[in-house]
Amino acid sequence: MSQSVAFIGLGAMGYRMAAHLPKHFEEVYVWNRNFSKAQQHATEYGTIAVELAQAVQADIIFSCLPTSADVEALIDGVNIKSGAIWIDCTSGVPETARRLAEKLKVQNVDFLDAPVSGQTIGAENATLTVMVGGDVSAFERTYSAMAAVGKLIQHVGDSGAGFAVKAINNMLLAVNLWSVAEGFTTLKAHGVNLDAALNCINASSGKSLVTENIFPQRVLSREFPCTFALPLLAKDTGIALDLVHNAKLPAPILALTQSLIQAASLTAEANSDFSAAVKLYESWSKITLE
Numbered sequence: 320m321s322q323s324v325a326f327i328g329l330g331a332m333g334y335r336m337a338a339h340l341p342k343h344f345e346e347v348y349v350w351n352r353n354f355s356k357a358q359q360h361a362t363e364y365g366t367i368a369v370e371l372a373q374a375v376q377a378d379i380i381f382s383c384l385p386t387s388a389d390v391e392a393l394i395d396g397v398n399i400k401s402g403a404i405w406i407d408c409t410s411g412v413p414e415t416a417r418r419l420a421e422k423l424k425v426q427n428v429d430f431l432d433a434p435v436s437g438q439t440i441g442a443e444n445a446t447l448t449v450m451v452g453g454d455v456s457a458f459e460r461t462y463s464a465m466a467a468v469g470k471l472i473q474h475v476g477d478s479g480a481g482f483a484v485k486a487i488n489n490m491l492l493a494v495n496l497w498s499v500a501e502g503f504t505t506l507k508a509h510g511v512n513l514d515a516a517l518n519c520i521n522a523s524s525g526k527s528l529v530t531e532n533i534f535p536q537r538v539l540s541r542e543f544p545c546t547f548a549l550p551l552l553a554k555d556t557g558i559a560l561d562l563v564h565n566a567k568l569p570a571p572i573l574a575l576t577q578s579l580i581q582a583a584s585l586t587a588e589a590n591s592d593f594s595a596a597v598k599l600y601e602s603w604s605k606i607t608l609e
C-alpha cells in the first residue's frame with residue numbers, strides 16, 4: 320500500500336504485530352521507548368526505526384502500550400500528522416478513548432480504540448481478534464491495515480466500545496482461570512489424575528481456552544512462561560469492574576474475581592505470567608497443580 324504506517328510500542332505484542340506490516344506497506348516506521356528494540360526490529364523485519372516525532376507523521380499510526388495513561392501522555396507530547404488515523408491496540412480505558420477521540424478530532428486525526436486478543440502466539444501468526452470502537456469511516460479506511468495483524472476485525476461501536484469489550488473478555492478469562500484452579504484443586508484433593516480429568520473436560524461442556532491451553536501448557540507444566548504479565552490482567556479486570564460500577568449494576572462474581580486477581584498480582588513474584596494467579600490459590604489450599 321502507498322500509505323505510510325507506524326507502530327509505537329514494541330513489547331511482547333507490538334514487536335510481533337509490527338513484523339507483519341512490511342508485507343503490506345512499503346514504508347513502516349517503528350518507535351520504542353527503549354530505542355534499541357526498534358533498531359533490532361528494523362534489522363529483523365526491514366522496518367525503519369525513527370524518532371517518535373517522525374513516527375507520528377505516518378498516515379496510520381498503531382500503538383500498543385501497557386495502559387491508556389501511557390498512550391495519552393505520549394499523544395499529549397507530539398504533533399500528529401493532520402488526516403492521520405491512530406489505532407490504539409492497548410487494552411485501555413473506554414473513557415480515555417472517548418477523550419482522545421474528541422481531542423484528536425480538533426487536529427483532524429481519527430482515534431480508534433482497537434484492542435486485541437489472541438496472546439503473543441496470535442500476534443506472531445497474525446490471527447488476533449481486533450475489537451474496534453470509533454468512527455465507522457476511519458474503521459473502513461484502516462480495515463486492511465488491521466487485517467495485517469488479525470483474523471477477525473470487528474467494529475463494535477462508538478469510541479470506547481472496543482476497550483469495553485476487551486475488558487469484559489479478559490474478566491471472563493480471569494473468572495475462568497480462577498474457577499478452573501478451584502475445580503482442579505478439588506479433583507486433586509480427591510485423588511483424581513489431572514491429565515485424565517483434562518482429557519474428559521476438554522471433550523465436555525466445561526471446556527474453555529483455560530482448560531484447553533492455559534492449564535496444560537502453563538500451569539500443570541509448571542512453566543508459567545511470562546507472555547502476558549499478571550499486573551496487566553489485574554489492570555483489565557479493574558477496567559471491567561469500573562464499567563460495572565458506571566452502569567450501577569451488581570456483579571458479585573466479577574467484583575470478587577477482580578479482588579482475587581488484584582491480590583494475586585500484588586503477592587506474585589516480579590515478571591509473573593497471568594497464569595501464575597493460580598499460585599495464590601495453591602498457597603491457600605497447600606495443593607500444587609501439577
Ligand code: NDP
Nearest residue numbers: 328329330331332352353384385389410438439546547551
Ligand atoms: P509489554 O510490557 O511487553 O510491552 C509494553 C511496551 O510499551 C514496551 O514496548 C514498552 O517499552 C512500552 N512502554 C511502556 N510504558 C511506556 C511509556 N510510558 N511510554 C512509552 N512506551 C512505553 O506489554 P504487552 O505487549 O504484553 O502489552 C501491551 C498491551 O497489550 C497491554 O495493554 C496489554 O494488556 C495488551 N495485551 C497483551 C497481550 C499479551 O498476551 N501480552 C494480549 C492482548 C493484549 P520499553 O521496551 O521501553 O519498556
